[in-house]
Amino acid sequence: MLQDIEPYQMHNEFRVQTPKPSDYLIVYNGENTLLKKVGDNYVVPRFSDFDAAKSLTFPCHYLLSIDDEAYFLLDDENRSRVAPEGFEFVGNRTFRMLCSPLERLGGATSAHIARWESLNKFCGRCGVAMARGSRERAMVCPACHNTVYPRISPVVIVAVHNGNELLMARNLDHPDKTRLFLISGFVEIGESLEQAVAREVMEEAGIRVKNIQYFGSQPWPFSESLIAGYTAELDGDATLHIQESEIERACWVKREDIPPYDTSVSISCCLIEAFRKG
Known part of the structure; x- marks a missing residue:
């Protein structure tokens, strides 16, 4: 999965240090991140890619x-409106396609932080310009001392089994229109992760589940999230009632009809592969 970079290790604790030529520079323009084109x-x-x-x-x-290679964020957004020749501003999902697993994790996590900072330039309580914390990763209001930490939203994803079949689906906004994935969704206020699993499956596929078991995270x-993966079993009628406002397609797929999925990035593919391989 995305975070599995052993034997390398990501160090995401708060630090203050200066860059060296081999370190990475994240240039964020409020919507996209600057990447260098290579083929x-x-x-x-x-x-070192710049002057x-x-x-x-x-x-x-x-x-x-990640180990001794650091990621820094350019502070001046006015410098980052136009991409230099050989570079391009792209959306965060592009990090999933990078050849280097270290840059996938380091770049995507850095872009997560950059987006959080860009959305918290002013205090939500009194409107004063926020400042970065000097002792921890936080945005702090110098007037009323309101403190905002990076946003991490809990999400659940579930592989629902019905004997030799797996419930597979694709959201309307999923960029990959060639494959099916799993039911997932954000956890609502006041519910447990397991309750969120049952609710999401009922809302999006119209079926009940039982034996909800934790798989991994x-x-x-x-999407600024922490995803908790689960398996579950069909409980009762297998007839699907798709939530058309969210789901483009959902169906039961036999184990032998599921193609291999690359497990190097997402827990969704890991759950599918675990079922496919029995």
């Missing part, structure tokens, strides 16, 4: 490290 793919730009005499003096601050910076 048909992208890489996260390093300070060597100037890049290390760019106003920026530290975000995280993963960070999902593309």
Whole structure:
């Protein structure tokens, strides 16, 4: 999955340090992140990809490290409106396609932090401009001391089994229109993860489930989430009643009809593969 980068290790604790030429520079323009074009793919730009005499003096601050390679965020958004030649501003989902698993995790997590900072420039209580915390990762209001921490929304995803069949579905807004995935959704206020599983399956597929079992979890910076994965069994009638406002397609798929799924990025694919392989 995205976070599985052993033997490398991500260090996301708060630090204050200065960049070196081999470190990564995250340039965020309020909507997208700047990546360097390499053939048909992208890489996260390093300070050395820019003017060597100037890049290390760019106003920026530290975000995280993977082993000894650090990621910094450019502070001045006015510098980042137009992509230089050989670079392109792209959406966060593009990080999923990067060849380097280290840059997938480091870049996507950095973009998560950058987006959170961009959405909290002003205090939601009194309207004063916020400042970055000096001792922890937080945005702090200098007037009323309101403190805002990075947003992480809980999400559940579930592989529902019906004997030798798996419930597979695709959301209306899912960018991959060639494959099916699993039922998932955000956890609502006042419910447990298991209750969220049962509710999401009922809402989106119109069936009941039982024997809800925890499978694993993963960070999902593309939607600022932490995803908890579950398995469950059909409880009762298998007839599907699709929530057409959310789901483009849902159906029961026999184990032998499920193609292999790449498990290097998402817990959804890991759940599907676990079922496919029995």
